Amino acid sequence: MEERLILVSNDDGMHASGIEALIETVRPFGKVLVVAPAEGQSGMSHAITIKVPVRVHKVRNEDEPDVARYICSGTPVDCIKLAISRLANRKPDLIVSGINHGGNSSASIVYSGTMAAAMEGCVNGIPSIGFSLLDISREADFSAVKEIAREIIERVLSEPLPEGVCLNVNVPQVPISEIKGIKICRQTKGFWIEEFEKRTDPNRKDYYWLTGLFQNLEPDATDTDEWALNNDYVSIVPVKIDLTSYDTMKKIKSWETEMVNSLQKSKYL
Amino acid sequence: MEERLILVSNDDGMHASGIEALIETVRPFGKVLVVAPAEGQSGMSHAITIKVPVRVHKVRNEDEPDVARYICSGTPVDCIKLAISRLANRKPDLIVSGINHGGNSSASIVYSGTMAAAMEGCVNGIPSIGFSLLDISREADFSAVKEIAREIIERVLSEPLPEGVCLNVNVPQVPISEIKGIKICRQTKGFWIEEFEKRTDPNRKDYYWLTGLFQNLEPDATDTDEWALNNDYVSIVPVKIDLTSYDTMKKIKSWETEMVNSLQKSKYL
Numbered sequence: 001m002e003e004r005l006i007l008v009s010n011d012d013g014m015h016a017s018g019i020e021a022l023i024e025t026v027r028p029f030g031k032v033l034v035v036a037p038a039e040g041q042s043g044m045s046h047a048i049t050i051k052v053p054v055r056v057h058k059v060r061n062e063d064e065p066d067v068a069r070y071i072c073s074g075t076p077v078d079c080i081k082l083a084i085s086r087l088a089n090r091k092p093d094l095i096v097s098g099i100n101h102g103g104n105s106s107a108s109i110v111y112s113g114t115m116a117a118a119m120e121g122c123v124n125g126i127p128s129i130g131f132s133l134l135d136i137s138r139e140a141d142f143s144a145v146k147e148i149a150r151e152i153i154e155r156v157l158s159e160p161l162p163e164g165v166c167l168n169v170n171v172p173q174v175p176i177s178e179i180k181g182i183k184i185c186r187q188t189k190g191f192w193i194e195e196f197e198k199r200t201d202p203n204r205k206d207y208y209w210l211t212g213l214f215q216n217l218e219p220d221a222t223d224t225d226e227w228a229l230n231n232d233y234v235s236i237v238p239v240k241i242d243l244t245s246y247d248t249m250k251k252i253k254s255w256e257t258e259m260v261n262s263l264q265k266s267k268y269l
Numbered sequence: 270m271e272e273r274l275i276l277v278s279n280d281d282g283m284h285a286s287g288i289e290a291l292i293e294t295v296r297p298f299g300k301v302l303v304v305a306p307a308e309g310q311s312g313m314s315h316a317i318t319i320k321v322p323v324r325v326h327k328v329r330n331e332d333e334p335d336v337a338r339y340i341c342s343g344t345p346v347d348c349i350k351l352a353i354s355r356l357a358n359r360k361p362d363l364i365v366s367g368i369n370h371g372g373n374s375s376a377s378i379v380y381s382g383t384m385a386a387a388m389e390g391c392v393n394g395i396p397s398i399g400f401s402l403l404d405i406s407r408e409a410d411f412s413a414v415k416e417i418a419r420e421i422i423e424r425v426l427s428e429p430l431p432e433g434v435c436l437n438v439n440v441p442q443v444p445i446s447e448i449k450g451i452k453i454c455r456q457t458k459g460f461w462i463e464e465f466e467k468r469t470d471p472n473r474k475d476y477y478w479l480t481g482l483f484q485n486l487e488p489d490a491t492d493t494d495e496w497a498l499n500n501d502y503v504s505i506v507p508v509k510i511d512l513t514s515y516d517t518m519k520k521i522k523s524w525e526t527e528m529v530n531s532l533q534k535s536k537y538l
Contacts, residue, residue, distance in 0.1 A: 042319055047316040077314075082477065086477070110315045111346075148532070151528050161517065182529055186518065191392045208324075208351065237512075241379070244456045244506055247431070252428075253453050
């Protein structure tokens with residue numbers, strides 16, 4: 001049997017300790033291809049680089065014969081696309097992204113470069129998982145996440161996820177002995193308020209920094225990722241790349257004829 | 270009754286003709302607040318600006334007393350966040366994004382700044398619609414989309430969409446008389462192949478341009494947005510901001526105990 005190929009990326013950049021923790025975690029599972037941004041790309045979501053070309057540099061690492069590393073000037077999604085179309089000699093068997101320095105629960109998933117990389121893998125039909133630790137510090141302790149990640153990776157490799165579904169894994173910032181367990185959760189309904197702080201520069205021009213407070217719209221629900229994390233559980237949200245609301249499709253089906261009738265009355269159609 | 274407040278944004282920038290077409294379309298519905306990127310931001314997806322501050326400039330337009338215009342240095346999502354938290358004097362009644370110069374059907378939705386702006390509105394509990402025309406030229410003819418957009422906006426204002434759902438509207442590149450009708454669709458399964466073109470710069474260094482061919486994974490399905498557009502129908506996909514795969518939650522529920530047992534055996538938990 002051919003050895004597995006595991007693709008690793010993140011949004012904190014190649015120099016983050018989170019990606020080192022993830023590389024260590026996946027090395028026992030096969031050959032490792034790392035394609036990571038040159039710089040931090042937090043909040044880049046699913047952005048792709050269109051206006052400027054993308055550059056790639058191979059990192060010399062003779063002491064790691066089972067790991068190939070590339071630094072890419074683009075976004076996390078560029079890294080995945082470039083890895084799949086140009087750098088990997090075959091389709092990877094698994095894509096892991098992270099370990100993110102900071103949580104990606106609730107609506108954060110739409111802004112997260114970590115989860116965008118996983119979702120891009122999923123769009124390409126590759127089993128994909130994003131890992132995040134609720135600790136934004138550079139010196140975050142990834143030992144708990146590494147054990148949990150290994151367990152989840154084993155599970156995903158032995159029991160494939162449904163087509164078009166990847167995983168969003170968040171780990172609370174507590175020692176592994178204090179983790180209460182693992183919860184399969186749904187994405188919490190929430191959003192941010194008061195999101196821009198206004199300041200004035202030395203030239204008396206205003207500028208704004210993105211900031212804001214997360215608002216959990218369902219603080220009493222116990223099946224959400226926010227609840228799990230606030231209660232020291234690991235949260236695993238299975239994430240779909242098909243964003244269609246099938247319930248709404250049924251609900252607004254009658255618009256098809258109603259709108260065409262209306263447009264015909266006004267002689268547009 | 271207070272006059273409606275309509276927030277308009279896009280990802281092609283304030284100077285695109287698509288946003289002018291959209292502003293004209295929404296003016297009869299109420300007061301208009303336009304917050305658009307200074308430059309084109311296609312492919313920026315749901316990216317937010319974190320590393321640098323965001324600048325905003327009011328555009329002088331004395332001849333348009335019902336329209337307030339701001340140019341923002343950030344992404345489409347920054348525009349929406351800034352509008353809601355800083356520039357609007359109250360919560361907008363409707364957010365419209367576009368009209369995009371180019372289609373956003375199938376998996377394009379995850380890369381699209383146009384749809385990210387609409388989804389950001391939806392995260393904030395505001396009825397939101399993204400409009401795209403399948404014509405990337407600067408001189409695209411928006412007359413058909415304007416009529417269709419007016420019809421859809423009227424419908425959304427009179428029959429509110431379910432919570433957490435916005436609309437992804439794509440219009441084929443044909444004269445309105447050739448449009449066959451309107452289809453409520455699901456997002457087509459698809460992805461891109463051969464995505465990076467390699468070139469060599471004058472300094473003999475390699476660089477890559479993002480390119481690629483869209484692969485429709487279900488060309489025979491007739492309920493998808495790709496089918497609708499290829500057959501000269503307008504496609505409307507209702508889009509959820511909750512990405513949870515509820516089916517998968519049930520399917521992997523047993524992992525909760527299985528993984529904890531496994532971790533306890535290895536004495537981690």
